[in-house]
Amino acid sequence: MTDILWIAVFAQMMMGAFDTIYHHEGTERLAWRQSQRVELALHGVRNLAYAVMFTALGWFEPKGLWAVALLALLAGELVITLWDFVEEDRTRHLPATERITHTLLTLNYGVILAMLVPWLVGLAGNETGLAPTYYGLMSWFCAVAAFGVIVSGLRDLAAARRTVRLTERDPASLVAALPAHQSVLVTGGTGFIGNRLVTALIAAGHNVTVLTRDRAKVVPLAAAGPVRCVTSLDEIASETLIDAIVNLAGEPISDTPWTKAKRLRIIRSRLETTYGIARLIERLDRKPAVLVSGSAIGWYGLRGDQPLTEANLGTPCFSRRVCVSWERAAKRAESLGVRTVYLRTGLVLDRSGGMLARLLAPFEFGLGGRFGDGWHWMSWIHRDDIVRLICHAIAKDELAGPVNAVAPEPVTNRRFTGALAAALSRPAMVSIPAWPLRVALGGFAEELLLSGQRVIPDAAMRSGFVFEYATIDAALAQIVGKPNREASNGVAVTYSVVAKA
Template identity: 70%
Template sequence: MTTTLWLFIALQMTMGAFDTFYHHEGTERLAWRPGQSVELRLHGIRNLAYMLAFACLGWTIPKGGWAIALILLLAGELFITLWDFVEEDRTRHLPATERITHTLLTLNYGVILAMLIPRLLDWAGEPSAIMPVHYGMMSWFCAIAAFGVFVSGLRDLAAARRCPRLVPADPAPLAAALGHSKTVLVTGGTGFVGSRLVEALASAGHDVTVLARDRARAAPLLQAGPVRIITSLDAISPDTRIDAIVNLAGEPISNSPWTRAKRQRIVRSRMGMTQNVLRLIQRLHHRPEVLVSGSAIGIYGLRGDEKLDESDEGKPCFSRHVCLNWERAARRAEGLGVRTVYLRTGLVLDASGGMLARMLAPFEYGLGGRFGDGRHWMSWIHRDDLVRLIVHCLARPEINGPVNGTAPVPVTNRTFTAALGRALHRPAMLPVPAWPLRRLLSGFAEELLLNGQRVLPAVATRSGFSFRYPNLDVALAAITGGDKMILTDVPVRPLALKEG
């Protein structure tokens, strides 16, 4: 084994690890995407083949029949890779970085085979034997790589078996409360919550217009039903009839640290879009009946163990500044005769996005745990329940003003992480200390990771809304493909919000 060959093998290992962690686990989240069972099975088998190859090359010299077996193993890996390429093109759109990585991996693998196969053929001519060998650091590098692909391979095979249980429920019933056909404009319709809302409305037969910056990204929504995609509100003529507007557009708040530029984008995106929606309402000949405008429970600030409902004030922090200004901007719609609802959303749970999606991989590998002391509150809601609550607000003319988009049973971070571990059948015993989070992420960590609000959905429950996922274990079981449950709408009695 020459130094040059080892360099190419090490490069293959490094690029493969990047592809796995950045694409498969990170941006694509393949283990939690419905319909990827074949690709995951191919990845699992290929990773187990890599394990055998790395262990063999790093610690042995295979001769005779063992060398021939290794050649066949490498040929099988090549066949699986080609099959994987076909499966990927059939089931999903690969991002540019993944296509480039796959091309480099293929070229590099070709170089490895060109250098390795002649040596293996020479060994194949000798009597069958497995001779131990030690290549120093490269042997240990191979051992680490073999262990990594072994764990990843077993995980992918398990995820492939789980895939059929991850198929989302029919979205149409989520919009059942809206009744007869309505025309609804949704901004932020390609986002985590907005896309599911659009699917629900369109599947239920409502006419939906989606404002999207990227028409190609919004194209999959056309499969749900009568959906019109626009890239500017100016495309809507004044004589267009719009019955309701749901304004969810805005820079994501939890996908990166709050640098000064990020804070500006968070504020400006929400204010700018809301102002554009108001200008649209002003010029429409038939003004909408209702505007549901996004907000968040961050408007209450950091309040410790206090039970909070829509009547409570807040304490100053960046999240409150964003939400307060967002709601004030939307309030102008009331002066235009439009019933206005401010949807104060909590932590939205689903495997396809949001904070939970970023937690699934480390927890599934047994690396999850609480943040800090884990005593801060997490007010959560299943994504489908949030969609149903939005539709509920559209359909009930008596609802206006702030509405908390949270489930009736908030939990502490310690309870949340323990429940997620149970749902994945993994331990959740590796806490993330508070001090590095505060040092690295500053206000982002302080407001989103280490503190929270204990928020209760008083308006929703008083108006008769029933939660399909009222408690965390039921929600996480549904999201993670856990035990089959018969889920029905569970009425929740109005809560005693104030103690004493």
């Protein structure tokens, strides 16, 4: 084992760790994607093979049949890697950083094989045995790497088995409330909520137009059926027939800290699109029947333990300023005679995105816990329920004004983290103190992580909407694929609790 070979092995360890942590666990979240069962199984087997190789190379000198066995393991790893490449290209679109990382890993592995294979071939001619050896720091690096890939490999194999439980309902059933053959314009149709809504509309045979800045993001949606893509509302002719508009476009509010530039993008992105919708409505020959425009429960400000309905007023904060400006812009549609619904959305739960998707990995590894003291409220809704509520708002002619898009059971952060840990069968003991969050993230942490609103969906329930995931336990059980009597039986729970204004 030469120094150059050890450098290549160390580089392989570091790049592999980066690929696993940043891509597989971070941006791509492969363990929670039903479509990646085969890829996860391949990753699991390959990681366990790496564990054997790191242990053998770091602490032993394999001779005779042991050297032959290690050569066979290297060849098998190469076959698995090529199979993995085919499976990745077949099932998902890899981001540029992952493609670059995989290319570097492949090239570096070729360097390792070019130096390691002749050494092992030479050792294969000796008498069979495992001679203990010690390479100083590199032996310990190999031990740490072996432990890491064993944990990652077992996790990937378990995740591959779990994929059969990560079921999703037929998307077309989510829009059953709509009349047939609706023409719907969706802004933000490639986002976390919009993606599911557009997929459901297309699957149900509706005519869908998506406003997006990136046409490439619409390509996966087209797999569900025909969809029209526009990059500007000016592309829509005045004679176009549009029955309903759903306005979900806007800069993500919870992906990065709220710098001054970020705050401006959050506000401007929402106002520009909403004012553009008003201009479109004004010039259409036939105006749409309804506009469902996005907002958020941040409209109410930071209200502590007070139960809040659509009748309550708000207190000043940045989130409220965003929501008030957004709703005020949408009011222009009202003046044009279009029924307008302001969808005040809470925390939307699903394994494919949003805050919950970022929490699944740390909680699954037993590193989850509450934020601060955990007594602040979290008003949430399952992603399928918010898609159903949007369609309910379109179909219900009498529904207008603010509508709280939250489930009937708001929970404290303590209750939420406890329920998530229980759904994953893990402890939730790694709490994050409030002060470092405030120091690092400022207003972002104060408004989104350490404070909240206790919001009741009064308008939705009074209009007859039935939540399919009314309790946090039922929602999380469905999301993580854990059997739950309430969720598995398809029981929809209704609540008649109405908070006092």
